[in-house]
Amino acid sequence: MISGYKGHSQPSRNVVANVVPFESSPLSANAFPVESSSAARRFLIAARGRTRIPYLWVTVFAALVSAVSLVPLGFIAVITVQTGWETAAKLIFRGRVGELLINTALLEICTLPITVALSVALAWLTERTDLPGARIWSWLAVAPLAVPAFVHSYAWISLVPGLHGLADGVLVSVLAYFPFLYLPIAAQLRRLDPAIEDAAASLGLNPWQVFFRAILPQLRLAICGGSLLVGLHLLAEYGLYVMIRFDTFSTAIVDQFQSAFNGPAANMLAGVLVACCLLLLIVEAVLRGRERYARVGSGAARPADKRALGWFLLPALALNVAVAVLALGVPFVTLTRWLYIGGTDIWRIDLVGNAFIQTIILAIAGGVLATIAAAPMAWLSVRAPGRLQRIFEACHYYVGSLPGVVVALALVTITVRLVLPLYQTFATLFIAYIMLFLPRAMVGLRTSIAQAPVELERAAMALGRTPFQAVRQTTMRLAAPGIAASTALVALGITNELTATLMLSPTGVETLATKFWSLTSEIDYVAAAPYAVMMVLLSLPLTYLLYVQSRRATGQ
Amino acid sequence: MKISYPRSVGAISLSATFIGASMLALGASAAYADDDIGIVVYNAQHESLGVAWAEAFTKETGIKVTLRKGSDMEFANQIVQEGAASPADVFLTENSPAMALVDGAGLFEPVAAETLAQVPENFRPSNGHWTGVAARSTVFAYDKTKLTEDKLPKSMLDLADPSWKGRWAASPSGADFQAIVSALLALKGEEATASWLTAMKENFTAYKGNSTAMKAVNAGEVEGAVIYHYYYFGDQAKTGENSQNVALHYFKNEDPGAFVSISGGGVLAASQHKENAQKFLAWVTGKGGQAVLRDGTSFEYAVGNGEASNASLTPLADLHYPKVDPATLNSAKVTDLMTAAGLL
Numbered sequence: 048m049i050s051g052y053k054g055h056s057q058p059s060r061n062v063v064a065n066v067v068p069f070e071s072s073p074l075s076a077n078a079f080p081v082e083s084s085s086a087a088r089r090f091l092i093a094a095r096g097r098t099r100i101p102y103l104w105v106t107v108f109a110a111l112v113s114a115v116s117l118v119p120l121g122f123i124a125v126i127t128v129q130t131g132w133e134t135a136a137k138l139i140f141r142g143r144v145g146e147l148l149i150n151t152a153l154l155e156i157c158t159l160p161i162t163v164a165l166s167v168a169l170a171w172l173t174e175r176t177d178l179p180g181a182r183i184w185s186w187l188a189v190a191p192l193a194v195p196a197f198v199h200s201y202a203w204i205s206l207v208p209g210l211h212g213l214a215d216g217v218l219v220s221v222l223a224y225f226p227f228l229y230l231p232i233a234a235q236l237r238r239l240d241p242a243i244e245d246a247a248a249s250l251g252l253n254p255w256q257v258f259f260r261a262i263l264p265q266l267r268l269a270i271c272g273g274s275l276l277v278g279l280h281l282l283a284e285y286g287l288y289v290m291i292r293f294d295t296f297s298t299a300i301v302d303q304f305q306s307a308f309n310g311p312a313a314n315m316l317a318g319v320l321v322a323c324c325l326l327l328l329i330v331e332a333v334l335r336g337r338e339r340y341a342r343v344g345s346g347a348a349r350p351a352d353k354r355a356l357g358w359f360l361l362p363a364l365a366l367n368v369a370v371a372v373l374a375l376g377v378p379f380v381t382l383t384r385w386l387y388i389g390g391t392d393i394w395r396i397d398l399v400g401n402a403f404i405q406t407i408i409l410a411i412a413g414g415v416l417a418t419i420a421a422a423p424m425a426w427l428s429v430r431a432p433g434r435l436q437r438i439f440e441a442c443h444y445y446v447g448s449l450p451g452v453v454v455a456l457a458l459v460t461i462t463v464r465l466v467l468p469l470y471q472t473f474a475t476l477f478i479a480y481i482m483l484f485l486p487r488a489m490v491g492l493r494t495s496i497a498q499a500p501v502e503l504e505r506a507a508m509a510l511g512r513t514p515f516q517a518v519r520q521t522t523m524r525l526a527a528p529g530i531a532a533s534t535a536l537v538a539l540g541i542t543n544e545l546t547a548t549l550m551l552s553p554t555g556v557e558t559l560a561t562k563f564w565s566l567t568s569e570i571d572y573v574a575a576a577p578y579a580v581m582m583v584l585l586s587l588p589l590t591y592l593l594y595v596q597s598r599r600a601t602g603q
Numbered sequence: 604m605k606i607s608y609p610r611s612v613g614a615i616s617l618s619a620t621f622i623g624a625s626m627l628a629l630g631a632s633a634a635y636a637d638d639d640i641g642i643v644v645y646n647a648q649h650e651s652l653g654v655a656w657a658e659a660f661t662k663e664t665g666i667k668v669t670l671r672k673g674s675d676m677e678f679a680n681q682i683v684q685e686g687a688a689s690p691a692d693v694f695l696t697e698n699s700p701a702m703a704l705v706d707g708a709g710l711f712e713p714v715a716a717e718t719l720a721q722v723p724e725n726f727r728p729s730n731g732h733w734t735g736v737a738a739r740s741t742v743f744a745y746d747k748t749k750l751t752e753d754k755l756p757k758s759m760l761d762l763a764d765p766s767w768k769g770r771w772a773a774s775p776s777g778a779d780f781q782a783i784v785s786a787l788l789a790l791k792g793e794e795a796t797a798s799w800l801t802a803m804k805e806n807f808t809a810y811k812g813n814s815t816a817m818k819a820v821n822a823g824e825v826e827g828a829v830i831y832h833y834y835y836f837g838d839q840a841k842t843g844e845n846s847q848n849v850a851l852h853y854f855k856n857e858d859p860g861a862f863v864s865i866s867g868g869g870v871l872a873a874s875q876h877k878e879n880a881q882k883f884l885a886w887v888t889g890k891g892g893q894a895v896l897r898d899g900t901s902f903e904y905a906v907g908n909g910e911a912s913n914a915s916l917t918p919l920a921d922l923h924y925p926k927v928d929p930a931t932l933n934s935a936k937v938t939d940l941m942t943a944a945g946l947l
Binding site: 138141142143146208209289292294298299302303304305306307308309310312463464467470471554555565568569570 | 640643649650651669670673676678679680681688690776778781809810812814822824935943945946947
């Protein structure tokens with residue numbers, strides 16, 4: 048599932064630039080906010096105190112969204128106090144939690160290095176060598192994103208029913224999530240100035256040394272950012288690990304929820320899970336360090352030479368083929384097989400069609416709402432950055448790093464106990480979607496607003512446009528592609544969202560994901576196939592968009 | 604100087620888009636929110652059975668039924684928290700402990716006398732606050748290529764023996780298995796149950812869902828699994844591909860492992876549509892609903908007076924199941940014991 052662009056801590060602006068293909072080059076990404084913020088400052092100075100007010104309403108709105116985004120964290124804190132330290136300690140410090148911690152740690156420790164190594168290798172091969180058909184392999188390395196993670200595991204256990212436990216969980220996780228690392232690493236590789244490598248080589252380093260000492264360090268931000276994204280997904284994912292029978296905090300929380308609704312045991316597990324997420328954010332921030340890598344010197348970098356693979360061609364091709372077969376071939380073959388076995392009987396238009404329409408409505412409405420909720424913050428972070436804004440922005444990013452199950456647990460409890468009119472309503476479901484996908488919405492918006500300098504609005508007004516016309520004809524137009532991209536990314540996330548939708552949706556609502564899930568739970572793999580296919584088909588165009596954007600961003 | 608423009612513009616255009624899109628979202632919601640969703644059933648029963656009942660009932664009476672899916676204990680605790688504001692009209696479960704929990708909180712409307720008269724006394728609590736709607740039997744589903752009858756456990760309690768380490772499976776997170784544990788608790792007491800669960804944690808392999816556990820037995824991953832009977836019959840009636848190596852062992856002897864679990868149905872006191880809700884419950888326990896059990900694909904036992912179950916099932920009367928009062932099954936205690944044993 049591509050709940051990709053959630054989970055950036057605020058200080059990681061550079062990482063956002065690297066991870067997210069919508070951002071242009073790191074240089075320009077840095078340049079834009081600086082430029083426009085100084086513009087804003089000049090503007091502020093020009094207008095004296097009066098312009099502090101203009102942003103008031105925008106700031107109030109951003110503050111409101113930030114406050115809402117703190118709700119899950121506040122919920123965990125309040126509920127822990129309510130539970131009482133003694134009970135809480137008994138529920139937190141027990142064998143089962145230890146098991147889950149070990150499982151989670153092992154999953155992260157095993158999956159991340161493999162994913163990083165695989166992504167770097169693939170990115171290197173497709174970007175920097177004379178690999179035949181590099182463009183096609185590069186697209187095939189991104190395409191697995193169109194298959195939701197729980198459909199990956201459905202495909203695998205259909206093929207090899209005995210799969211279970213850590214090793215198999217790692218296998219499927221790597222296949223489902225490596226594009227999250229491949230995308231930023233490949234993008235970064237395309238941007239590197241080969242002059243640095245030439246210098247390293249002329250100083251006597253052999254090609255391997257050049258790679259490890261000159262290239263790899265420059266990929267660091269991309270690797271850290273991508274790993275954080277993958278790491279957070281590993282913590283949040285539910286469906287994949289249920290099918291592969293590997294218990295993590297997310298699966299254990301849902302187990303508890305099904306056994307006792309929002310009992311103290313579930314809430315305490317959620318607390319530990321949130322702590323894990325925050326820990327991951329901190330580890331990433333520490334590993335990322337404070338160094339920045341920038342190209343100095345005038346002119347544009349020339350494109351890097353493609354290295355001749357020579358005798359290495361065959362193993363290189365074999366790796367690409369193997370990854371494509373495992374990550375795309377397996378889902379394709381199993382889905383085709385189930386569809387063939389099921390024939391036309393499984394395409395019940397009243398069920399599949401209904402779920403399809405409901406999913407689309409939820410996805411689009413949620414996408415629009417999340418984009419709107421993120422807009423004031425994106426506006427502020429470009430036009431009026433400051434300390435307060437940075438705190439708000441951190442709130443916007445942190446909440447997206449929380450697993451769906453935690454957000455849902457918090458909202459269920461709060462609505463049923465305190466705000467009953469919102470209980471089991473679309474409003475609550477949309478609030479959950481907004482929280483989960485705020486960072487995705489921020490990413491596209493920020494870049495596109497940054498690309499619309501405030502001077503254009505002024506020029507338009509000087510030419511006689513009213514303020515509203517000016518904004519509509521300059522900033523809104525320039526920002527439109529980014530707004531659309533944000534909406535699309537959020538919509539994609541909602542299409543494949545499972546846990547929050549299961550726990551929060553109004554009675555009678557069935558999405559493709561929830562329907563798929565209830566059928567696979569009764570091991571009716573045949574009837575589940577159409578829902579999986581529909582999810583993949585809905586995701587494919589968006590994945591392609593992502594791919595195209597990432598290439599365009601680096602001018603290719 | 605027109606320098607103050609961004610104030611209003613930023614705010615106006617933002618709020619304009621906001622209002623616009625909120626309308627869109629509301630419109631989208633309204634498109635769903637049909638005025639007449641009829642009665643809301645919190646259905647913890649298998650989705651397919653719930654749908655079969657609802658569709659047949661609507662066809663016969665014209666009363667619309669909207670199902671919400673979930674699991675026994677999730678719904679029971681949810682209803683307790685919702686209290687008087689519960690949007691549910693009817694609650695259907697797979698097992699009794701969830702019904703007992705809701706009843707304990709005093710949230711059921713007494714079931715209409717005519718409905719109670721359709722169900723024998725041993726399949727409903729004596730207070731008449733809810734009624735049995737179907738029944739299922741615990742079984743030991745085993746791999747007949749690996750185990751012969753003489754090697755089968757005599758009692759479910761034998762599975763705690765070290766000789767069974769690594770050889771059997773269950774779905775501890777499911778309401779079904781938790782109901783079996785609640786019967787064990789009622790029959791053997793807290794201490795025996797706690798120690799059996801501790802031994803179980805050592806011995807067994809956890810699967811999510813009974814069908815998945817049966818599939819594992821069939822695939823030779825484990826030798827046997829404690830599940831309910833109908834998963835086997837359901838699969839046999841379809842393709843049989845997940846049960847071709849599987850046979851069922853009934854513990855009988857009034858063993859805790861021979862427990863027959865009553866699926867319950869009740870009308871909620873908070874219901875705004877009590878009349879239709881009572882009609883639904885009367886229909887489910889009557890001819891129509893019980894016929895769905897007999898002729899449908901659920902393979903659960905019918906419980907209505909004089910109603911026959913599916914002919915392929917071993918008759919209930921031959922199962923020698925233990926007498927357990929469904930009203931006394933204690934779910935909260937079971938969840939606590941299982942959490943303490945590290946199973947949840």
